[in-house]
């Protein structure tokens with residue numbers, strides 16, 4: 001067991017060097033030099049690593065923008081599974097007074113603010129890796145189309161006995177499947193802190209499994225999933241056609257079911273329609289409860305708009321709600337799923353600002369033109385972009401999701417991310433998740449890089465043009 005001055009053979013500094021170098025690459029030089037480089041790695045009384053930032057401000061910035069990713073990277077490189085704590089220098093020094101430790105060498109006199117609670121992976125950001133904080137039951141609006149799925153989700157999250165297992169949610173894209181899966185994970189974890197809750201997308205499952213085959217670390221991969229008390233796998237349709245990943249998922253699922261552990265899936269179709277999934281796995285997927293989410297009706301759309309406006313009011317300080325005819329227009333006329341609806345509400349609030357409450361219907365319609373147009377165009381999916389881009393560069397789709405960093409793979413991956421930002425309504429975190437569970441900063445970096453290259457690199461400009469033409473059909 002590690003204690004003070006008794007760190008295990010893999011030194012945390014070595015792990016940190018790898019984590020920091022990846023962060024430098026993903027965050028870019030500016031943010032890295034401002035917030036990461038001036039921080040130092042120390043240890044707490046238990047011998048666990050602590051990242052000490054010079055100021056409270058830097059600590060908060062890191063917690064918001066890099067901690068989740070640092071956590072993922074740390075887990076990849078640290079065989080001892082230690083977790084990384086985050087503290088400002090003042091907090092760390094306070095702790096040192098009660099338990100002597102190696103002092104932090106850098107000094108910074110600018111910090112006068114009172115010490116805030118310690119931010120650690122365990123209690124501040126994501127107790128379960130990969131979860132989005134805003135996707136909880138509190139922010140989910142139940143209504144026609146999702147009522148049954150919502151009730152079932154709440155039940156799963158209570159850990160009640162005698163429940164259907166596995167639970168399989170399916171429905172069209174953008175109608176809350178990921179939201180419900182996240183909400184289950186948060187609630188289940190809150191109710192049973194000791195339980196192991198694992199959430200991952202099927203892309204992440206596949207890419208991590210393939211990597212574990214390459215690294216000869218499949219045993220660790222199997223252990224990680226089979227020791228879960230609750231396993232949640234998002235977008236399982238993605239595993240279609242991937243034979244070895246399906247085989248692995250089948251064994252994971254049967255092992256968990258035999259041990260009475262809970263499993264929840266989502267997909268865009270019911271198991272019976274997942275033609276590219278092997279019959280044996282399909283049959284296990286449908287052996288518990290199969291539950292459909294449907295498109296939202298007008299009153300649910302209205303409920304979601306109201307909820308979204310309440311959130312924006314708190315965040316942007318926009319006090320007045322739009323007039324009734326504007327709300328009605330949003331609910332009735334914005335085409336597409338809840339994702340597009342949220343996008344339209346955001347556009348309206350951001351562009352109208354304090355005038356939101358006094359907008360006329362005509363003004364609102366004019367502001368919403370881009371949303372109405374984009375959604376009306378042919379819908380392009382991330383999956384389609386990945387396949388097309390991989391094809392164009394003579395790669396496999398799995399290469400784009402893999403960890404490979406050679407330029408021949410990294411560049412096409414960046415191009416694919418850029419195309420996703422242009423042609424879908426997916427957010428940066430969403431795109432990142434669909435590229436093997438990468439962080440939003442990686443996507444941001446890719447988008448910026450491709451923008452630059454479009455000005456300077458003729459070949460990339462040609463590739464992007466050709467891909468765009470193909471995407472538009």
Ligand SMILES: Nc1ncnc2c1ncn2[C@@H]1O[C@H](COP(=O)(O)OP(=O)(O)OP(=O)(O)O)[C@@H](O)[C@H]1O
Pocket residue numbers: 135139140141142146171172173174175176177178179180235268304338339342
């Ligand atoms: N009932 C709801 N209440 C509040 N927000 C919702 C609801 N349904 C969907 N949303 C929001 O709509 C957006 C899209 O939902 P989500 O990502 O869960 O869709 P999905 O069904 O998983 O789609 P995909 O299959 O494309 O991943 C999210 O921002 C989510 O918070």
